Amino acid sequence: MTRRVPTRLLATLAATTLSLATLVAVAPAASAAPDCAKVEHSAKGIWQRVTVTNNCRNNISYVVRRAHGPDSKCTIVPPRHQHYFEWARYGARWQGMHWDCA
Numbered sequence: 001m002t003r004r005v006p007t008r009l010l011a012t013l014a015a016t017t018l019s020l021a022t023l024v025a026v027a028p029a030a031s032a033a034p035d036c037a038k039v040e041h042s043a044k045g046i047w048q049r050v051t052v053t054n055n056c057r058n059n060i061s062y063v064v065r066r067a068h069g070p071d072s073k074c075t076i077v078p079p080r081h082q083h084y085f086e087w088a089r090y091g092a093r094w095q096g097m098h099w100d101c102a
Contacts, residue, residue, distance in 0.1 A: 033099055034060055043089055050094060051084040052077055061102035065095040074101035 033039065036056035042049050050064050054077040064072040064085045069092025072085045 033097060037062075037099075039097060041094055046089050047086055048089045048092075048094060049084050049086045050097075051082060052097075053082045054079055059102075061100060063098040063101045065098055066092040067095050068092050071098075076102050 034056055036054070037060050038053040038055065040051045040053075042051075052060070052062055052075075054060050057079055059076050059078055061074055061076045063074050066072075066087070069087065075083055075085070077083045
């Protein structure tokens, strides 16, 4: 048995697919970490911590990405400084970093 799909439905599906493909194509790519920045992740006891050390000549900015939890705010670290972001170990998992957010 062959079913006919209405032309209007096919046109709507094609437009939706094209729109979704466009969204994926223009999504911003995460930038790479500066060579002069150091990132350490640790999970001890009930806490997880991501420490960022800026050994660069200028400011760096980052966001800590987490699965099953909110990302950190955009943090700016001046040269020769260190900053950490800490959260309860259970629940949100560390996914990585997003650089140059500021």
